[in-house]
Amino acid sequence: MNLAEGVQIVSFGILAAAVLISALGVVLLKNVVYSAFLLGGSFISMAGLYFLLNADFVAAAQVLVYVGAINVLILFAIMLVNKQEEYAVVKGAGVRQVATALVCLGLFALLGTMVVSTPWAISSVTPAGDGSIVTIGIHFFTDFLLPFELVSVLLLIALVGAIVLARREFVPENLSPSGEDEALMLPERPREMVSSRDDK
Amino acid sequence: MQLQYFLLIAAALFCIGVFGLVTSRNAVRVLMSIELMLNAVNLNLMAFSNYVDPKEIKGQVFTTFIIAIAAAEAAVGLAIVLAIYRNRDTVDMEQFNLLKW
Numbered sequence: 001m002n003l004a005e006g007v008q009i010v011s012f013g014i015l016a017a018a019v020l021i022s023a024l025g026v027v028l029l030k031n032v033v034y035s036a037f038l039l040g041g042s043f044i045s046m047a048g049l050y051f052l053l054n055a056d057f058v059a060a061a062q063v064l065v066y067v068g069a070i071n072v073l074i075l076f077a078i079m080l081v082n083k084q085e086e087y088a089v090v091k092g093a094g095v096r097q098v099a100t101a102l103v104c105l106g107l108f109a110l111l112g113t114m115v116v117s118t119p120w121a122i123s124s125v126t127p128a129g130d131g132s133i134v135t136i137g138i139h140f141f142t143d144f145l146l147p148f149e150l151v152s153v154l155l156l157i158a159l160v161g162a163i164v165l166a167r168r169e170f171v172p173e174n175l176s177p178s179g180e181d182e183a184l185m186l187p188e189r190p191r192e193m194v195s196s197r198d199d200k
Numbered sequence: 201m202q203l204q205y206f207l208l209i210a211a212a213l214f215c216i217g218v219f220g221l222v223t224s225r226n227a228v229r230v231l232m233s234i235e236l237m238l239n240a241v242n243l244n245l246m247a248f249s250n251y252v253d254p255k256e257i258k259g260q261v262f263t264t265f266i267i268a269i270a271a272a273e274a275a276v277g278l279a280i281v282l283a284i285y286r287n288r289d290t291v292d293m294e295q296f297n298l299l300k301w
């Protein structure tokens with residue numbers, strides 16, 4: 001990263017503030033759609049922080065996968081389950097929130113003191129920088145080859161599992177006892193179509 | 201720029217994620233909080249890989265793995281949310297007590 005020290009510090013401050021504020025918005029806002037968009041903002045600011053850490057490949061992957069895939073998936077899920085409902089009041093919800101906030105603040109204090117007080121073994125070697133993608137590729141195909149292949153299998157499993165979970169429920173009585181073809185067709189319970197609003 | 205700044209940001213983000221995970225009522229927001237926590241872990245790994253291990257950058261390799269696993273987790277988690285919404289007709293976490301004695 002060939003940026004002056006001042007530029008780095010200023011952009012770090014802006015990006016860190018963006019990450020933390022949008023993360024707080026994700027957690028605290030009432031409307032879940034706003035939360036999803038703020039989550040995208042948080043992911044993009046996080047990619048900026050990765051650029052400050054000399055990791056251009058991971059920053060690009062962060063934008064592609066998190067913002068392009070996960071955030072869009074979350075938005076789709078919100079649109080599919082978005083029912084405006086008033087949640088039933090739960091006894092002691094306020095106490096629960098205050099207790100959780102205290103625990104989280106305590107955890108942050110603990111982690112903060114640990115981070116500040118530990119003498120980290122900072123290396124003085126020049127970072128890989130622009131050659132980072134070459135180094136990552138070498139790692140993927142030499143010493144991390146098995147995890148790399150396992151991740152590809154895991155992605156396939158997750159894909160199949162998500163489809164099986166999210167499709168409509170299986171109706172066994174529609175199956176004929178002989179037909180293997182029907183079993184492979186994964187029949188779904190017929191649903192009445194939602195009428196368009198002009199019909200009324 | 202110092203390592204400690206990045207670690208503090210990651211710790212704060214992780215704590216925000218824990219808070220959202222425990223307190224949210226909406227199931228989709230719980231998944232978003234999990235993504236925030238995974239991002240905090242990623243930031244930790246990236247900071248260590250840049251400042252402690254700048255030659256080998258194994259932290260970036262691990263971050264790439266975590267990004268892939270987070271994608272799988274989000275897909276399966278949202279599918280579960282859809283299925284449970286179909287069964288229960290709500291996304292309120294307080295009413296998901298199917299497996300609670």
